[in-house]
Structure formats: C-alpha cells, structure tokens
Amino acid sequence: MAYGSRQLKNHEKNYLTPDLEFAAIVHALKIWRHYLYGEKFEIFTGHKSLKYLFTQKDLNMRQRHWMEYLEDHQFTLSYHPGKANVVADALSCKNRGIVSSLALGEWNMVGTLNEFGVQMEVQDEKAYLGALIAMSKILSEILESQKYDQKVAFIKARMESSETMPGWEIHTNGSLKYQGRMSMPSDDSLRENVFKEFHHSVFVVHLGGTKMYQDLKRQY
Incomplete structure (x- = not known):
C-alpha cells in the first residue's frame, strides 16, 4: 500500500473536476511507473465520467497529451462509487475549501513555530508549548x-x-x-x-x- 500526493500548480487550480481527476491518474502512473510499466493492472476512479475516457471523441489538447502517456501502460479503468469507498471519500471529496484551509492553517502554524525555534514537550499525554515574546x-x-x-x-x-x-x-x-x-x-x-x-x-x-x-x- 502506498500513498502519493502533490500540491496543485497555479494553472491547475483552474482545471475542471474531470481534468483534475485525470491529472491524478497521470500523476499516479508517473510516480509508480517502475512498478506498473510492462504490467497489467486496474485503476479505480471516483469520477464516473472518466469511465468513458477511451471512447470520448472530443478531447482537449491537454487530455490528448495525457492519453499519449496512458498508451504506454496496460490497464483497465473502473468506476468506484464514493459510497463504496468511504475512507478515501472522506479525505478527498469533502468540501475542498474547508479541507484546504485546515491544512494551510496547520502548516502555517508549524512554519511560524519553526521560525522562532519553539519546542513542544509531551508529558503524560499533555503537550507543553513554550512561547517566546520578542521585544526591543x-x-x-x-x-x-x-x-x-x-x-x-x-x-x-x-x-x-x-x-x-x-x-x-x-x-x-x-x-x-x-x-x-x-x-x-x-x-x-x-x-x-x-x-x-x-x-x-x-x-x-x-x-x-x-x-x-x-x-x-x-x-x-
């Protein structure tokens, strides 16, 4: 079992949902290419429209470029409903704004603490955080x-x-x-x-x- 992710690039934030799901598939194929190349495997997607990806005629230039990359792999693409994939669905299909704001807030806080060299000590299941106030x-x-x-x-x-x-x-x-x-x-x-x-x-x-x-x- 492996997990892979990356942050969206600026231009990718304007992608429609099908393109985002398509980009996720391409990303997975790239990072695990050394396991998948030359092997037969199956991909499950939570976006139903991608099920008909290989039969669509009206593909944009971006999708056509990705299709050329997919041709190097031997796989079948199957639709996996969110109801049947509750755990992953809870992480990936919730309100994107809420999830992203929580993640950003957490990482910003960690970054701020690192800048000041604040140390946290855990004792008896309690966390003790030392604060530093800078003053001239x-x-x-x-x-x-x-x-x-x-x-x-x-x-x-x-x-x-x-x-x-x-x-x-x-x-x-x-x-x-x-x-x-x-x-x-x-x-x-x-x-x-x-x-x-x-x-x-x-x-x-x-x-x-x-x-x-x-x-x-x-x-x-």
Missing part, C-alpha cells in the same frame, strides 16, 4: 520605568477607577499610551538612550534635529 531592549526599559513613574501610576489609577481619560489607553503589554504613542517616563537616562537609538541607528537617516524630532514624535 528600549521598549522593555520603558515598560520597566513606567512601573515606577508617578505620573504614569496616577493616570493608570484614574483609568482603572473607570474615569474617562480621552486619548489615554493601557496596552495589552501593560504600557501606557497616549493617542497610540508610548508615554515616556520622567527618566533622563532612559530618554537619552532613546535619543541615541534614533541618532546612531544604522536604519535611521539623520537629516537634522527637526527630522529627528518628527520621527520621535510618531512613537513617543
């Missing part, structure tokens, strides 16, 4: 400094008491922001570090004090 050093320093800033603490207290503070918000990471910008604590050394970050960073084009001020103003 400056941001972490601001968050830490906000905890001890009196003005920040005063505004947070008023917000937590359900008092309306227009423009102010508490971010999910616990930081205090005003109109989407980070509230800078009254910490001279921290502010100097922020200035250095903006002034010396290789990713910043420094065109004078005004440009630097406008860049800082967007975030703080």
